[in-house]
Amino acid sequence: MDKLTSTSMQELLKAQGLKATPQRLAILKEIAKEGHISVDNIYLKIKNNFPSISLATIYKNIKSMKDAEIIYEINTQDSKPKYEIKKKTHAHFICQLCNSVEDMEINKDDFKNYGDINEIDLYLYGICKKCKI
Amino acid sequence: MDKLTSTSMQELLKAQGLKATPQRLAILKEIAKEGHISVDNIYLKIKNNFPSISLATIYKNIKSMKDAEIIYEINTQDSKPKYEIKKKTHAHFICQLCNSVEDMEINKDDFKNYGDINEIDLYLYGICKKCKI
DNA sequence: GTCCATGCAAACGATTTGCATGCGT
DNA sequence: ACGCATGCAAATCGTTTGCATGGAC
Numbered sequence: 326m327d328k329l330t331s332t333s334m335q336e337l338l339k340a341q342g343l344k345a346t347p348q349r350l351a352i353l354k355e356i357a358k359e360g361h362i363s364v365d366n367i368y369l370k371i372k373n374n375f376p377s378i379s380l381a382t383i384y385k386n387i388k389s390m391k392d393a394e395i396i397y398e399i400n401t402q403d404s405k406p407k408y409e410i411k412k413k414t415h416a417h418f419i420c421q422l423c424n425s426v427e428d429m430e431i432n433k434d435d436f437k438n439y440g441d442i443n444e445i446d447l448y449l450y451g452i453c454k455k456c457k458i
Numbered sequence: 459m460d461k462l463t464s465t466s467m468q469e470l471l472k473a474q475g476l477k478a479t480p481q482r483l484a485i486l487k488e489i490a491k492e493g494h495i496s497v498d499n500i501y502l503k504i505k506n507n508f509p510s511i512s513l514a515t516i517y518k519n520i521k522s523m524k525d526a527e528i529i530y531e532i533n534t535q536d537s538k539p540k541y542e543i544k545k546k547t548h549a550h551f552i553c554q555l556c557n558s559v560e561d562m563e564i565n566k567d568d569f570k571n572y573g574d575i576n577e578i579d580l581y582l583y584g585i586c587k588k589c590k591i
Numbered sequence: 592g593t594c595c596a597t598g599c600a601a602a603c604g605a606t607t608t609g610c611a612t613g614c615g616t
Numbered sequence: 617a618c619g620c621a622t623g624c625a626a627a628t629c630g631t632t633t634g635c636a637t638g639g640a641c
Contacts, residue, residue, distance in 0.1 A: 344615065346621060364605085379623040384606060386621090400533050402579070405605085421576065429572060436582065439562060443554065444583035446535070449575045477640070479596065497630085512598040517631060519596090538630080 329357045329410060341393035349386050351375055353395070353410070361399060361407040361417075361426040399426060401448060414445055420453035427453065462490045462543060474526035482519050484508055486528070486543070494532060494540040494550075494559040532559060534581060547578055553586035560586065 329337075334353045335345040343349065351371045356362055362370075364383055371378050387408060390396045397411040404424045418427040429449065436445055462470075467486045468478040476482065484504045489495055495503075497516055504511050520541060523529045530544040537557045551560040562582065569578055 344620065346615080348622075377623075380605095381607080381624075382622055388607090398535070400535070402531070402533070416572070418572070435568070439549070439551070439582050440584065442582045442584045446579075446581040446583070448579040449569065449572050450577035450579070451573065451575045477595065479640085481597075510598075513630095514599075514632080515597055521632090 329353070337395055338390075338393075341390075341395060343389060343393060343395075348375070348378055348382050349390070351378070352383060352386055353390070356396060356408050357410050360428075361409050363405045363407050365405070367408075401426070402450070416447040416449055418449045418451065418453070420456055421450050422452055422456040425453055425455075462486070470528055471523075471526075474523075474528060476522060476526060476528075481508070481511055481515050482523070484511070485516060485519055486523070489529060489541050490543055493561075494542050496538045496540050498538070500541075534559070535583070549580040549582055551582045551584065551586070553589055554583050555585055555589040558586055558588075 331350060331354070334350055334357075338345045338349060338353075348371075351374070352367055355367050355370050359366070359370075364380070364387060367387075368378070368380055368383050371383075387396065391398055391408075394411055396408045399407045399409060399417055401407075401417070401419045401424070403421075407426060409426075409428075414431065414433055416429040416431045418429050419425070420427075431445070431447060433445065436442055464483060464487070467483055467490075471478045471482060471486075481504075484507070485500055488500050488503050492499070492503075497513070497520060500520075501511070501513055501516050504516075520529070524531060524541075527544055529541045532540045532542060532550055534540075534550070534552045534557070536554075540559060542559075542561075547564065547566055549562040549564045551562050552558070553560075564578070564580060566578065569575055
């Protein structure tokens with residue numbers, strides 16, 4: 326996944342008119358570190374270094390950063406929503422056993438024959454390498 | 459969409475070990491008629507001809523018929539889950555204005571280069587013909 | 592008669608909201 | 617100093633569960 330420094334995160338937020346609060350930076354840092362992570366797990370992870378943070382704050386910030394298109398929501402068939410740093414369009418491979426999410430490259434042009442498409446969400450379900458062992 | 463008679467619905471249910479109750483048939487009929495419909499709307503529609511039906515019954519039956527792979531759940535970015543009669547793999551085109559869902563044919567073989575895939579969920583977002591006018 | 596399905600009400604989990612306080616700019 | 621952000625608690629929404637009753641086989 327792309328390296329995202331604290332500085333670039335602050336700029337990303339400011340560019341969208343959002344203040345770079347410690348909570349927001351902590352959330353972004355956790356998402357960037359994990360790749361794909363649920364609200365609950367963001368909360369648990371951040372609470373270690375930041376015991377005062379509230380779940381409501383996480384939800385509010387997830388919402389505003391999603392609206393600002395800084396992060397992206399992944400909705401799979403069997404687990405709670407997960408979040409990732411928004412980047413170039415790609416597919417998600419979902420393991421049907423462990424629910425892990427893996428990014429896969431796709432070529433947007435492959436979908437041109439479907440007409441005028443603004444956005445593509447492609448979820449591929451199977452068994453990941455780890456679970457296949 | 460495929461024609462689905464009352465008789466074939468009954469057989470579909472029995473084949474999966476589910477009793478063909480009037481409630482179940484009404485739910486299936488509504489899903490077949492609408493193509494893609496939410497729990498709330500199933501409830502509202504059925505309540506007209508079937509005032510005693512309860513939301514819990516709809517939820518329970520949606521769950522059992524989903525488990526039995528008679529119906530399929532569609533989860534889009536901005537609206538509540540919708541349900542359709544399960545059929546051959548296809549994509550869903552979602553209108554970003556009116557949230558309508560439209561089926562689009564896809565060729566499973568086009569996804570062979572992604573590896574060992576059991577299931578494909580492809581959501582394409584854009585503006586539907588009606589909303590483009 | 593047994594078993595599964597229904598329908599009501601209560602419980603539940605995830606998310607949202609209101610509001611007083613605090614902090615960044 | 618102002619306005620947005622935080623954190624708590626309460627409210628809300630969608631969905632699930634328990635349980636007593638009813639109906640299908």
